[in-house]
Amino acid sequence: MLDKTKPRIGLQLAVLPILLTFIVLGIQLFVFDTFTPHVPLIMGIGIAALVGRWNGTSWKDMEEGMLHVVSVGLPAIGILILVGMLTGVWIASGTVPTLIYFGLELISPQLFLAAAALMCAVVSVSLGTSWGTVGTVGLALMGIGAGFDIPVYWTAGAVVSGAFFGDKVSPLSDTTNLAPAVTGVDLFEHIRNLVPTTLPAMLIAVVIYLVAGFSLVGDESASLARIASINNGLTEHFMLSWWTVLPVALVIGLAVMRMPAMPVLFTGVLLGGLAALVFQGENIKNIFVYAFSGYEIATGVAAIDGLLNRGGIQSMTWVITLLLIALSFGGILESTGSMRAILDAVVKRIRSFGSLQTSAIGSSIVTNVVAGDPYLSIALTGRMFGPAYRGMGYSMLNLSRATEEGGTLVSPLVPWNAGGAVVITSLGLGVYSGSPIDLLYIPLAFACWLSPLIGILYAWTGWFSPLANDEEKKVWEAQGEEVMEFDSWGDEIVRFNRDVYRVN
DSSP states (O other), rough: OTTTTSSOOOHHHHHHHHHHHHHHHIIIIIOOOOOOOOHHHHHHHHHHHHHHHHTTTTTHHHHHHHEEEEHHHHHHHHHHHHHHHHHHHHHHTTHHHHHHHHHHHHHGGHHHHHHHHHHHHHHHHSSHHHHHHIIIIHHHHHHHHHTTTHHHHHHHHHHHHHHHHHHHOOOOHHHHHHHHHHHTTOOHHHHHHHHHHOOOOOOOHHHHHHHHHHHHHHOOOHHHHHOOOOOOHHHHHHHOOOGGHHHHHHHHHHTTTTOHHHHHHHHHHHHHHHHHHHHSSOHHHHHHHHOOOOOOOOOOOOOHHHHHSOOOGGGHHHHHHHHHHHHHHHHHHHTTTTHHEEEEEEETOOOOOHHHHHHHHHHHHHHHHHOOOOOHHHHHHHHHHHHHHHHTTOOOOOOHHHHHHHHHTTTTGGGGGGHHHHHHTTTGGGGGOOOOGGGGGHHHHHHHHHHHHHHHHHHHTTTTTTTTOHHHHHHHHHHHEEEEEEETTEEEEEETTTTTEEEE
């Protein structure tokens, strides 16, 4: 509902805290050569608070706005904690080492990148969480890629493409449920409407990975020697068998039965701990240590140690603190009206469905970049653009797809976003420790950025852009939904719950 009691903020004032925050972030990155966006974002919160007070927003309102958005992100923090525990315990249980071993034995080096993307897609659809897929199966695939001497950013790009493709179309995914909930459409209709953009993007990505695989794999004898070194080290320190893969199979089975993500991941932790006790001879005290602090081993093979010395709740503290700060930044921008002012300015300049769909996707992307949170990018865009879609007579399925393409799929491509931070931390990319070349995974995650481009193409051509049917329009009327009527594209009338307001 429109809140006419809150002070409205001008566009220039709304943009100011975002602009200044990015300047500080740029200094941290390019002048200080340190990629830790926490402090710049905290300074951004302070700047936004000063702007909000200057404009008449009380600190209480800003504080409530931050706490509200943080509360929305708490389930994501729970998943991050469980992913950290799962990673450490599944390494100790031999599950991740077994996946690496058999992957090196069974997968052709030339086909590896394409196989990695497809494997992550299947697992992510089953689990309903891209983060869980990246932290477990994705980590194992990084080890296999290292064995084949494939650059880490290529492997990471394939993992991210598959994991976030699966997250986008899985009925178990939180973001896949959030988008239709915000826009008021049916979940399974939403998923069906994602196929025309998501499937072509994934197919193109797989073809590229196939071509790249044959060009990247070099000296066969060198690769074989590297693979033998890794596998010998794994067999020397772990009991490897198909039994140690049982936790993966059982967790996927539970997910297929549509159990929620957090209970499934916690069950995975318990199964991994049991496997570590039975197959690796670990004790309960060590398992608790691995779940909290991560796994540690010294095999004498640098490639193995670099891959397996990770995991635990502590490994996720960098990401969790970043997520809390980013959510707070997004919350204060929303509570001061800055985000609404910017999105309102965008909506007023729309002149066609093509520009509307492009603006919705673009706004989700910008919110991902500014606020650092995929949930906020979906929720804000879904709320703000709904009246324009209804006013043009287009189905809200178009908007729910736009929010996912700019929200879910772009989040892993923004390093300070929750999705990007999870990818960098879980896959062991050296971005935070002086290896910015690993950021090349961003353009190599083809499925993530091709899908929004295909969606924009459809919007301008009219393909796969359904109009609202009579039944959907009746639902809008029954619920008193906000509808924007365009009068010669110059003067907009907003009908909100049957009251009419003119927007100049």
